[in-house]
Amino acid sequence: MDSIAQRLSAAGTNNALELRGVTKMFGALAALTDITLSVKPGERRAVLGSNGAGKTTLFNCITGDFLPSSGTIRLFGEDVTEFPPQERIRRGLRRTYQISALFPGLTVRDNVYLACRGVSRGRFSFIRPRFNDPLVQAAENLIEAVHLTGVIDRLVAELSYGQQRQLEIALALAGAPRFILFDEPAAGLSPTERAELVEILTSLPTHFGFIIIEHDMDVALRVVESVTMMHNGRIFKEGTPQEIESDPEVQELYLGGGHG
Amino acid sequence: MTGIDQTSLSRSTSLKLFGYHPVVIIVAVLLLFMPLIANDFILYQIFSWSFMLGIVALSLMFLAGYGGMVSLAQMTIAGFAGYMVAIFGVNGIASVSIGWPWWLAVPMALFLATLLGTITGALAVRTEGIYTIMITLAIAAAFFYFTNQNYAIFNGHTGINRVATPHFLGVEWRSTVPFYYLTLGFAVLCYWVTSWISRAPFGLALQGVRDNPRRMAALGFNVNAHRIAAYVYASFMASIGGILLVWGNGQISPGSVSVDVAIDNLIIAVVGGISRPIGAFIGALIYVVLRTFALDVLVAFGLDGNRFRLLIGIGFLAIVFFSPDGVIGLWNRWRNRHASVSTVRQGGAHG
Numbered sequence A: 001m002d003s004i005a006q007r008l009s010a011a012g013t014n015n016a017l018e019l020r021g022v023t024k025m026f027g028a029l030a031a032l033t034d035i036t037l038s039v040k041p042g043e044r045r046a047v048l049g050s051n052g053a054g055k056t057t058l059f060n061c062i063t064g065d066f067l068p069s070s071g072t073i074r075l076f077g078e079d080v081t082e083f084p085p086q087e088r089i090r091r092g093l094r095r096t097y098q099i100s101a102l103f104p105g106l107t108v109r110d111n112v113y114l115a116c117r118g119v120s121r122g123r124f125s126f127i128r129p130r131f132n133d134p135l136v137q138a139a140e141n142l143i144e145a146v147h148l149t150g151v152i153d154r155l156v157a158e159l160s161y162g163q164q165r166q167l168e169i170a171l172a173l174a175g176a177p178r179f180i181l182f183d184e185p186a187a188g189l190s191p192t193e194r195a196e197l198v199e200i201l202t203s204l205p206t207h208f209g210f211i212i213i214e215h216d217m218d219v220a221l222r223v224v225e226s227v228t229m230m231h232n233g234r235i236f237k238e239g240t241p242q243e244i245e246s247d248p249e250v251q252e253l254y255l256g257g258g259h260g
Numbered sequence B: 001m002t003g004i005d006q007t008s009l010s011r012s013t014s015l016k017l018f019g020y021h022p023v024v025i026i027v028a029v030l031l032l033f034m035p036l037i038a039n040d041f042i043l044y045q046i047f048s049w050s051f052m053l054g055i056v057a058l059s060l061m062f063l064a065g066y067g068g069m070v071s072l073a074q075m076t077i078a079g080f081a082g083y084m085v086a087i088f089g090v091n092g093i094a095s096v097s098i099g100w101p102w103w104l105a106v107p108m109a110l111f112l113a114t115l116l117g118t119i120t121g122a123l124a125v126r127t128e129g130i131y132t133i134m135i136t137l138a139i140a141a142a143f144f145y146f147t148n149q150n151y152a153i154f155n156g157h158t159g160i161n162r163v164a165t166p167h168f169l170g171v172e173w174r175s176t177v178p179f180y181y182l183t184l185g186f187a188v189l190c191y192w193v194t195s196w197i198s199r200a201p202f203g204l205a206l207q208g209v210r211d212n213p214r215r216m217a218a219l220g221f222n223v224n225a226h227r228i229a230a231y232v233y234a235s236f237m238a239s240i241g242g243i244l245l246v247w248g249n250g251q252i253s254p255g256s257v258s259v260d261v262a263i264d265n266l267i268i269a270v271v272g273g274i275s276r277p278i279g280a281f282i283g284a285l286i287y288v289v290l291r292t293f294a295l296d297v298l299v300a301f302g303l304d305g306n307r308f309r310l311l312i313g314i315g316f317l318a319i320v321f322f323s324p325d326g327v328i329g330l331w332n333r334w335r336n337r338h339a340s341v342s343t344v345r346q347g348g349a350h351g
């Protein structure tokens, strides 16, 4: 079993994530234009930007849900531009979806169990997991970490919206994640649920980094050390949370009617 | 304890070996001793046929219910296996008989038919929904026309008759009672393995692929590989059904793999209910009973006996209309109502 430390040193001086000149066209619409971005291992970053700025499209290109129209994507130094999503996931990338992408016909336990199984061997196994199977245990621990133990055997279709958002996060924490992409995890949550989310995010182990897309500055700026601002498919500012918050251009865009 | 136990049984991850519902035990005992009660006609025409058609329908149930892939080619796979066991084995058409013993012909037929099913799957998994139905229907139709016109291998329109059936351990397996147990045995085996798989990683992942293929890829699964693997398993099962069918009939012809038959298989699966394996056998039993007796009933009322398809069609419509989840959907709804009543009566004994 390779430890996190071994993996980190294997990654050497490589960035966790490195994008060079990534462009994504939808027909004539440029959803992303010439994105160049690098994130260090263990770094926590927020991606901010108005609706339609291209934030989700950026995630989709990183995970391989969409192939970029041009540019390269490196994950821990390895060029994964042409890789299908599962190959990137097996290398330690994880993501959550802005609109929950769960398995409504399965229980919470099975949802998380699948997430654990997806990044380990035996995906095609005909052998039923026993209650003391390490993956079953891992799934239960994850469910506890996102406070869903009370509904562990309920079908996902029966969960409340907030519980589904928590489950989204659990799915992204399965296995040994090295880098996670959170797409608006707080969208639609109540203030109490938001507080709980911030607690879950801040209590994540510090050895893996993440990018979080978040409209709510209160959530975003409290859990990250760097910020990337996007607008119309381009990166137009990068800095620390303090720099971004006090930046006049950002102020104008975010608070001065940049929406709509 | 009834209500709560039943609801938790359907969802719990652990297998309850001796926690079976009383209905299951009664059915099991009845099936085991059926030859003591029923005559040859009932044993073969009703039960063996239900088991054989049920196995083929189960292969569709597995793909559609767990994988979200409606394949109309499962009867074609079964038919292909039937043809192969007839051709490689001994049959009445000297020009197309290879004459291997059954224990060589059967593995060959299973292998070739599973291969055909795998190729079908590899083509079909690149499509979704209605296109999967279209491409598998096209394969079914193509095979039907091919067998009709090809005399060198499939003996064309006439098909192949007097297919030899296995005789070993001093038993002629095609005689009614042994054949009843043979078909029952394979039906139970297919049912049990399919149920087992549904809770194993392979089956769970397949249900994940059904619910949300994109998310499955984002969890590390190769979605298309999983779908193709589902076709491999389902086609192997359909092949077993097809071999039993050709032994039962003693012959096989293009009519056994026509588009009508492919659609009947779909009807069987849907009427029974595609959410659980047992649905395939319930659907098959209903279909066989209707096919066998509707004719006499219709004639007794002075109607054309060939209208039994109309009856099946009306039954199909009623089921789809009132219970999209087929007969087992009705049963589940009845049981849930029963369960919630007894839960209330016990004053919410939930932990």
Ligand SMILES: Nc1ncnc2c1ncn2[C@@H]1O[C@H](COP(=O)(O)OP(=O)(O)OP(=O)(O)O)[C@@H](O)[C@H]1O
Binding pocket: A026, A029, A031, A049, A050, A051, A052, A053, A054, A055, A056, A057, A058, A098
């Ligand atoms: N699959 C798609 N096909 C066509 N256009 C798309 C697709 N996905 C996104 N777009 C377009 O690309 C642009 C960027 O969309 P994206 O979802 O990345 O924005 P976003 O920054 O995530 O916005 P939001 O804050 O609303 O989530 C939008 O104009 C959107 O309409």
Ligand SMILES: [Mg+2]
Binding pocket: A055, A056, A057, A098
């Ligand atoms: Mg978005």
